[in-house]
Amino acid sequence: MSLLPDLSRFLRLARINSEGCAQVEARQIYILPTRYGFLFALLLGVMLLGAINSANNLGFMLTFLLAGLGIVAILHTWHNLLGLRLMPGKVEPVFAGQDAGFQVRLENTRSALRPGIQLELKERTAVSTDLNALSLDHLNLYLPATHRGELPLGRFIVSTRFPLGLLRAWTFVELDMNCLVYPRPGPRMRLPEAPDYTQSAKGDRGVGADDFVGLRQYRLGDSPRHIDWKAAARERGLLSKQFGGDRSERCWLDWYALEGLDTEERLSRLCRGILTACEQQLEFGLRLPDQEIKPARGMAHRQQCLAALALFGKGP
Secondary structure (H helix, E strand, O other), rough: OOOOOHHHHOEEEEEOOOOOOOOOOHOOOEEOOOOHHHHHHHHHHHHHHHHHOOHHHHHHHHHHHHHHHHHHHHHHHHHHOOOOOOEEEOOOOOOOOOEEEEEEEEEEOOOOOOEEEEEEOOOOOOEEEEEOOOOOEEEHHHHHHHEOOOEEOOOEEEEEEEOOOOOOEEEEEEEEEEEEEEEEOOOOOOOOOOOOOOOOOOOOOHHHOOOEEEEEEOOOOHHHEEHHHHHOOOOOOOEEEEEEOOEEEEEEEEHHHHOOOOOOHHHHHHHHHHHHHHHHHEEEEEEOEEEEEEEEHHHHHEEEEOOOOOOOOOOO
16 A cells, blocks of 8 residues: 555546536646746846846836736636537547557637647647637547557646747646557468358358349459449449359357467457458358357458457456
């Protein structure tokens, strides 16, 4: 047990509220001079000493005018953050080894411009935007995804140096944002050589010769006889007709077929198997020690299987 006092409760922090957003309040804002602000204060001190030594009224007037300008800048810098709303945005899953992108939405609810709003993560490059009056914008923050599982965004900083750059106002923000990190794809694995054939209305991966089952985007190598020329005449682009056969290729990606490998290596190989099966338009299933996903195809099935690998052994 740590003997140091917990100072986090004294931290000025904007947390997500019941409305799903974090709003910057008056007592949550820090404000301090920047290095240019300290230089400006030093310059004012030198000017004041010079005006006192020479008894120069114009020197006093200029010194106090610039000092008043600095004091007014404090109010404008503080007010530029006050009332700013931040909300979680879109987060796309990534593979381990990539950068996870977190979209943070910023809402300006007042009828005045908010210039120079910055978002910063520790040891990452800050991103900034100018928020127009009564507008909504978004900025993306990136974190390296080194391990599979759920990667939280964590605490970040929203700040501003508007209008003169002499002062910096900032506060800490916490949003409930997590990125799903899939395992790093391993080397290409050999899929089962003898697929399990089953009856399917979209058999032969939609390239049969029997019943018409739908349209898909044209791919290089498609037969001109299968192109929907009526759709092309209506300027809908090139679409190829899909015909069903009498069978569907099916394979299983099985955890227990990868003996002799550790957990992360097995997950990596299975991840590559899912990507390969999707490239080949195979109907595939996934067997893990704690669950079994029935064979299917499509983007939703791909994401379900990859999510099962990402969260394997991570608890409920």
